[in-house]
Amino acid sequence: MRFFTLLLGVLLPVLVAAETPDPDPWEGFNRKVFAFNETMDEYILRPVAKGYQYITPEPVDQSVSAFFSNLGDVVVIVNDLAQLKLGQAASDSARFLVNSTVGFFGIFDVASHIGLEKHDEDFGQTLGYWGVGTGPYLMLPFMGPSTVRDTSGMGISLVADTAYTELGENYAQQIGLYAINGIDTRADLIASEGLISGDRYTFIRSFYLQRREYLVNDGQTDDEWGDDDWDDESWDDDEWQEDEF
Template structure:
């Protein structure tokens, strides 16, 4: 998964990753505020981002769409590598560094993912997970405007991760905004089929999925299942 992108991605794609009992209500003391922000995000998505994503998917050939996703995934691997190192996961760091090297060179600036067929499977780390690995609790659940589901810990974790991306170092504002826009629409397009998994109360579904999946990732999958 591409690091740090898409308000719905972690929730939807992570729902089936683990079945953990999460006391979500206890982790969501700001539910009133969070629901209001969730409605704002959902309305914005329904009337702007989702239609753009559908149009993008309709006019973009699949190989081109795959290459765009690979390009931004390669940029995201830099974030993963930085957090591998911060957590002392040197083997994973070697894998992700190799992915960046091979995909940037043989994969033509990341347009083609040549590393995965070589057995170099992408890891998934961000600074929120790094803080969790260092022993910092997640804090309350928090829905961020535009960015979507998070926790207090993960919200602060977005800041260092942002400096491992190219955007802060791009002087051309038009080029920076264009890249961000393409990345956002491409990410949203990937979710058009996956979002059908959402059932019942959309807010509760996304919240529970996010919290469960983040716990699973922070613990590197080593979470006890009470069932």
């Protein structure tokens, strides 16, 4: 069953994620989901994140973020290999090994200080690397902005047991890991809220689609945004992938 689910995850975007003239044909549905997410954020997630930010010292907050970032490098390495980026896979493997040992399970990002660059790869990007079209834009409940291709990529990651939540021995622990990461991510985004201008839905959709194009094409984009605008040190794609807030 797991094999057939994985196979479906690969074939589904091939069948339906062709490039379309309108990137958001489901805008009516997407805006309703967006409004739901905004409500949940206003009354639940943002207040919790602000409380977390208030009681958590900055060094601890940075260590929590680094811990989950290190766990995410497992997915990066798998997708490095899937995209035949063998040199990058070796670098990311060394980064994961250093941070998991010397960095005490990723709590300290020692690898960056010795020149091992942080990369960003996922199954959605891998599908794009092999020519799968983006497909329509899709706003997911709680998860935020996505596309048909990226949603399929998330499904593949879950089926392949590469998600960090697999560290949990039961569903309660897995949900706990996801909740902690979500709260930490939302807290980190509070300082960036002022960057959103105009219609929030349109701004976030445009940002997400252009950012994903940049990542799939390894920094090569024909958009009016320059390469420097998408520098990984300035933007954390995981934050915008998991929360549009």
